[in-house]
Amino acid sequence: MIICSIQMTRKQEILFVIPGLDAGGGEKALVNLLHTLSPADYNIDLLLFNTSGLFMSQVPASVNIITPEGYYGLFTRPFPKAVTGLLQKGQWGLARDRFLYARTLKKAPNAAVGEQEGWKYWARSMQVLSKEYDVAVAFLEKSSVYFVVDKVKARKKIGWIHTLYSASGLQADFDARYFERLHAIVGVSEKCVADLTKIFPAVSDKVVEIPNMTSGLLVRTMAEAPLPVPLRKSALDIITVARLSEEKGMDLLVETVKLLKQTGKDFVWYVIGEGTLRAWMEQQIREYDLSGCLVLLGLQQNPYACIRWADIYCQTSRYEGKSIAIDEAKLLGKPIVTTNFATVGDQLQNGYNAIVADMEPEAMAAAITNLSGDARLRETLVQNLSDFSLNETYINDRVGALLK
Numbered sequence: 001m002i003i004c005s006i007q008m009t010r011k012q013e014i015l016f017v018i019p020g021l022d023a024g025g026g027e028k029a030l031v032n033l034l035h036t037l038s039p040a041d042y043n044i045d046l047l048l049f050n051t052s053g054l055f056m057s058q059v060p061a062s063v064n065i066i067t068p069e070g071y072y073g074l075f076t077r078p079f080p081k082a083v084t085g086l087l088q089k090g091q092w093g094l095a096r097d098r099f100l101y102a103r104t105l106k107k108a109p110n111a112a113v114g115e116q117e118g119w120k121y122w123a124r125s126m127q128v129l130s131k132e133y134d135v136a137v138a139f140l141e142k143s144s145v146y147f148v149v150d151k152v153k154a155r156k157k158i159g160w161i162h163t164l165y166s167a168s169g170l171q172a173d174f175d176a177r178y179f180e181r182l183h184a185i186v187g188v189s190e191k192c193v194a195d196l197t198k199i200f201p202a203v204s205d206k207v208v209e210i211p212n213m214t215s216g217l218l219v220r221t222m223a224e225a226p227l228p229v230p231l232r233k234s235a236l237d238i239i240t241v242a243r244l245s246e247e248k249g250m251d252l253l254v255e256t257v258k259l260l261k262q263t264g265k266d267f268v269w270y271v272i273g274e275g276t277l278r279a280w281m282e283q284q285i286r287e288y289d290l291s292g293c294l295v296l297l298g299l300q301q302n303p304y305a306c307i308r309w310a311d312i313y314c315q316t317s318r319y320e321g322k323s324i325a326i327d328e329a330k331l332l333g334k335p336i337v338t339t340n341f342a343t344v345g346d347q348l349q350n351g352y353n354a355i356v357a358d359m360e361p362e363a364m365a366a367a368i369t370n371l372s373g374d375a376r377l378r379e380t381l382v383q384n385l386s387d388f389s390l391n392e393t394y395i396n397d398r399v400g401a402l403l404k
Helices: 025-034 079-088 092-107 111-125 143-151 172-179 190-199 201-206 216-223 250-262 278-287 304-309 324-331 361-372 375-385 392-402
Strands: 012-018 042-048 064-066 132-138 153-161 184-187 207-209 236-241 267-272 294-298 312-315 336-339 355-357
Touching: 012 025, 012 143, 025 324, 079 092, 092 111, 111 143, 111 172, 132 143, 143 153, 143 172, 172 201, 184 190, 184 201, 190 201, 190 207, 201 207, 216 304, 216 324, 236 304, 236 361, 250 267, 250 278, 250 361, 278 294, 304 324, 312 324, 312 361, 324 336, 336 361, 355 361, 361 375
Parallel strands: 012 042, 012 132, 042 064, 132 153, 153 184, 184 207, 236 267, 236 312, 267 294, 312 336, 336 355
Antiparallel strands: none
């Protein structure tokens, strides 16, 4: 009798941690990455602090979504409800921590430092996860990393840093203690990696470069869909996809719009995204009568159709890790005008496949005006983008090796 034995390979137990799946480059990169990881090879849990967001519907059905264990849900309610609820549960210590957490956020010099210094209070509302993992991946800086280090049992722990650390406003001394306890630290571009190794020399041997995952097929397919919102065609239509925040240069964008309007140019600048500066931008639109030339579209599940429709893609960022939105505009062969943020050279070359302008409204307005009036330059930029593709196989191989 012949006995055939089949050796079954155990699937890897993987945890990804990210605060939520609202619009953002890191969030979009994670969703794209999850679609490339085969359920035949991995059992994947995705831990979210907030289970609402634009990309929730795009998470693969095979991914199991979980939330922190413990009193986290009560702790993160608005302050009065949180304290009342915790006291009703007899959690006097957590009620005190909730007060100290709120005070820490208020006194912090910026939101990033507030998240760091507030972590010790926030963390007490969460238990260590009961499940053990082969690999735990913090797919964003700050609280994702702190959670993986403090609250997860895993054979291997990885931090994924999506920003240029030196421009993030974070306290390096705080993060150094956490980075030392990671097995690997991912930077999303060459400059991000160089930045991390310079700031954290003690862990430089752990730092690796893996670009953000963007699906070229998905971007091009969705770009052919009908526009998600009605848009008015003008002589020049500009599109930006970004968070409405200072780091994305929304104040520079508004000032550039004002300058362009003064020239009498017929244009509309559409902005896809949400953020803390929305109310301020709306006030600026009213105060300077910009409603005819600056339109806030909010979050859109399919921004690609809008990018394809527009004449120029514009990025006004002060800093980026590696911009997914720029890669998407490149995939769609769109003429690009961008600020000269520190990592822009990892994606664009001035005069070859984009116009890179000084980080000033006057320079941005001049670049847009020159590009819109120079058909030959636009054709050159588009032609030089025609062979752009994302090495998705390379990225998949790098991720696969990291998850072993």
